[in-house]
Amino acid sequence: xxxxxxxxxxxxxxxxxxxxxxxxxxxxxxxxxxxxxxxxxxxxxxxxxxxxxxxxxxxxxxxxxxxxxxxxxxxxxxxxxxxxxxxxxxxxxxxxxxxxxxxxxxxxxxxxxxxxxxxxxxxxxxxxxxxxxxxxxxxxxxxxxxxxxxxxxxxxxxxxxxxxxxxxxxxx
Numbered sequence: 001x002x003x004x005x006x007x008x009x010x011x012x013x014x015x016x017x018x019x020x021x022x023x024x025x026x027x028x029x030x031x032x033x034x035x036x037x038x039x040x041x042x043x044x045x046x047x048x049x050x051x052x053x054x055x056x057x058x059x060x061x062x063x064x065x066x067x068x069x070x071x072x073x074x075x076x077x078x079x080x081x082x083x084x085x086x087x088x089x090x091x092x093x094x095x096x097x098x099x100x101x102x103x104x105x106x107x108x109x110x111x112x113x114x115x116x117x118x119x120x121x122x123x124x125x126x127x128x129x130x131x132x133x134x135x136x137x138x139x140x141x142x143x144x145x146x147x148x149x150x151x152x153x154x155x156x157x158x159x160x161x162x163x164x165x166x167x168x169x170x171x172x
């Protein structure tokens with residue numbers, strides 16, 4: 001004769017079935033997470049890379065920029081021969097500051113010095129002026145055919161060694 005049915009014998013198969021179903025659900029969840037990571041990893045990596053590149057190449061300074069061809073300012077106070085200029089190489093090319101200084105000297109400007117800029121990745125040449133010498137900066141920009149002119153940004157007037165204008169050479 002069969003063994004009598006006990007409560008423990010009736011519960012045990014359900015407990016085993018519940019454990020097996022839970023284990024299968026956990027394995028399916030892990031598989032779904034892995035599949036989602038595989039499908040989303042590439043687009044997510046591209047989005048993160050694009051955001052990082054945008055942040056890395058964004059302009060670091062937000063000083064106002066004056067376009068030389070649009071600005072109307074009074075006449076320069078200083079003659080070219082009395083206007084001191086410091087030339088910074090911002091494009092990384094060897095000898096660029098010396099060549100630009102020679103060209104400026106040929107135009108009649110006084111060269112106060114030349115050196116490397118803090119960064120070597122300027123895309124275009126920039127003319128900066130000390131406060132009160134905007135007209136001289138615009139004149140220099142016209143002489144060099146430079147389109148970006150603004151006040152000293154990130155430079156102290158003492159860095160110009162007595163000059164009133166700075167030229168930061170860019171790649172273009």
